Amino acid sequence: MTSELTSAPETASIRVRLRQPARLRNLELVLVVIACAVGGGALVLTQLGALGQTDPGVLMLAGVLAVLVLAMHVSLRLTAPQADPFILPVVTLLNGLGIAAIYRIDLADGDSGWDAAGVRQIAWSSIAILAAIVVIVVIRNHRVLQRYRFVSMFAGIVLLILPMLPIIGHEVYGAQIWIRVGTFTFQPGELAKIALAIFFAAYLVESRDSLSMVGTKFLGIRFPRARDLGPILVIWAAAMAVLIFQRDLGTSLLYFGLFLIMIYVATGRVSWVLMGLGLFIGGAVIAGQVLGYVAGRFRGWLDPFNPEVYDAVGGSWQLVQGLFGMANGGLLGTGLGQGRPDLVPLAQSDFIIASLTEELGLAGLFAILALYLLFISRGFRIGFSGQDDFGRLLGVGLSFVVALQVFIVVGGVTRIIPLTGLTAPFLAAGGSSLVANWMIAAILLRLSDTIRNQPRLVV
């Protein structure tokens, strides 16, 4: 032991420091190539299963995506060499599987060109990857974001309010959460979750001491002073109000969960969680009484096979179709292109998990959930090992928002919770969701790079 220690301790440590970044990126490259191969393979299998032949057109388009992913990998090599090597491959694989599942429904419906959601999804994926590259290249130090906390807050609120504006606001399936300019639709609420996560993180880092220490005790729970709590309550109430008026239960639940977890992690006060849960359950019960669509969702959740609930407008028909699809998949699935996921409504967006489970089976569902878990655990690692509290909070907030979104979507489709209209991150059709989630991935990559680099303070 002693002889080894005296031999070359310094050179050994230097070698590690020099070679580690390249090693991380090389690992990432291998995994990205595998992810692209799996995604491309899924497309080919889908074509073989549904058409009995291959169609090079769509594969060429998907090839463009692979090139973009490699471009992202190169920008990571240049600007964030020590970033986490698992995030990009996981996200690429999920995105690829999603495209295959969406394209599969296009084949069943006979859509092609711009009518095909799969082609649009590929286009949106390119935009999303470009956006992620921009985030990586432009934001060299995440602490810059902390300076823009109030800008973030206002940006978040404006993004949430946009769909309610008269001309550009656009309603789909009863939820007013889209904006439309020409034929171009976008769901600004998806981007708002990033803005709000940044605001919450920055704000909580600053005021968490006063939030957790000062306050009056009432019924054994310490309530913070109004001036500490004010800004957060305001933005929470604004977000909730907007979402209730826009009739989007899932997004409302998502923001609320994000808010609750970040405040809990920042202050360590269980009372916040209890208070928040109480507020939400109270709100949900009232919403269930007052709002017809919420009540319908609850009935559909509790008793979906009851013929009355099944046939009711806004009843459990959708949900049960998804269950039929998943049951058809069984343990190993029907094989890509060989099931009937097109019988399920919204099979490309809200029910994409049911589509994938039908054709890939329980095994495929487990694999997809495991990919999500891997992505989330990499995000939480930032929370555990980061040096600055802002970065840690932001990392946890962003990965938790993905975790919660997966839970709400998959839990809704598999009857753990009432069905709400949310999209599975990276998988489901929808440009806004893709762009937002790729940006989240980019921010997490940046955060993981800075952990290893120990940045200087810029504030």
Next chain:
Amino acid sequence: MNKELKRVSTAVLLMFVALFASGTIITVFQEENLRADPRNARTLYASFSAERGPLLVDGVPIAESTPVDDDFEFQRVYNDPLLYAPVTGYFTLNQGNAGVEGALNDYLTGTANDQFFDQLNAIFTGQSPKGAAVELTIDPVAQQAAWDALGDYRGAVIAMDPQTGAILAMVSKPSYDPNLLATHDTSSVITAYEQLEADPTSPLDNRTIGGTLYHPGSVFKVLMTAAAIDSGEFEPTTEIPNPPTLQLPLSNTVISNAQGSTCGGGATVTLANALRLSCNIPFAQVGASLGEDTIAEYAEAFGFGSRIQVPMSATASIYPDGMDEAQLMLSSFGQYDVRVTPLQIVMLSAAVANGGELMQPTLVERILAPDLTELVSFDPTVYSQPISAETAETMVPMMVANVDSGAASNARMNGVDVGGKTGTAQNAEGTPNTLWFTGFAPASDPQIAIAVVVENGAGFGNQVAAPIAKKVFEAVLNK
């Protein structure tokens, strides 16, 4: 902060565990129920895109699938649809199935467990899957004779081989055309179905095994006689008091015999003569003497209270319980709340004709896989032994006498002994009587047992129902 993070991580992990669990529950544990749900369009598409097996009568298909050029690939076609509708039932896209089509759907689509290896084989060889063929026990001659004999009456005829339980004829009128319900145009199917449903004559009811149950009237006396003799309390020669009218105990109701007088004269009448002349008052007294429990025991052994599978489920016939003495006496000649299917009545005759051994009635001769190997063959099975062989032996001549020189004279045939019993059950005021005949032939070696019911005939069972049965007997025995 790390403590909180650990807790949040645990929470996220638990959330995912819940997702893993719910996914498993749906795809593994609930899979079968979800697949079997009639609202599951996948099962439907699967059952249509497979070539559904035919229903055969003497090797001739009465229902078959022919290839068509639409989403479903095959169209179900019914040959001689009105004649066989009660047997075949119908196979619709998504409005449910009835008859043998519904009861044996698994075999016909090829998804029954017995066909597992055929399914595997189809997967590996790339052949399109095929369902099994079902050979029915129906005798086309008997079926046609029963259909023709029933004419324009509303009612039903069911005939079975008392020695095997094979159902030889199953006719219900008015009938309907199952082809109308088998088209792939859902809206026209729904229209046709609603019209049939709204029809006051209920053409969709298979009157032989379901629909509105009938009062048996005097054919119930076959069961009463069997119970009386088999219990040992009575013999054919037992003398029973014979008043012209009888006031029921603790009641103002006065009953009389159909003849409006005593039963054949004399202060007493034998059980044999009471059956032969179909008198009500003696049987009311037989019932009171046996008691509700004893009669119920025999009724149950004959099939009352059971949903008999032929293989579609018959409605259970009802022998009421908790009756007072007046009600017991009324029910003893088939009135009050006794309600039966013609299937139940033919089972009475069949048991008597087969030495007291009641065979399980069935429509299915055997089920053949597409490669003509036999998947299932229905060997005759005993349903029950409601009465002893001696009782049956005693009863056969009593029922023959009923046709020869009694109330069922119109079923008499030249050169063949026929056993039988007629019935004329009274319904609510203003509605016609239910006219019955049940019996078997030839009495020496019974080949066929029958129950005939007519809803809207005038007169007595002997005038309307007995001649119908006679025509079916003739058609079968003269073959």
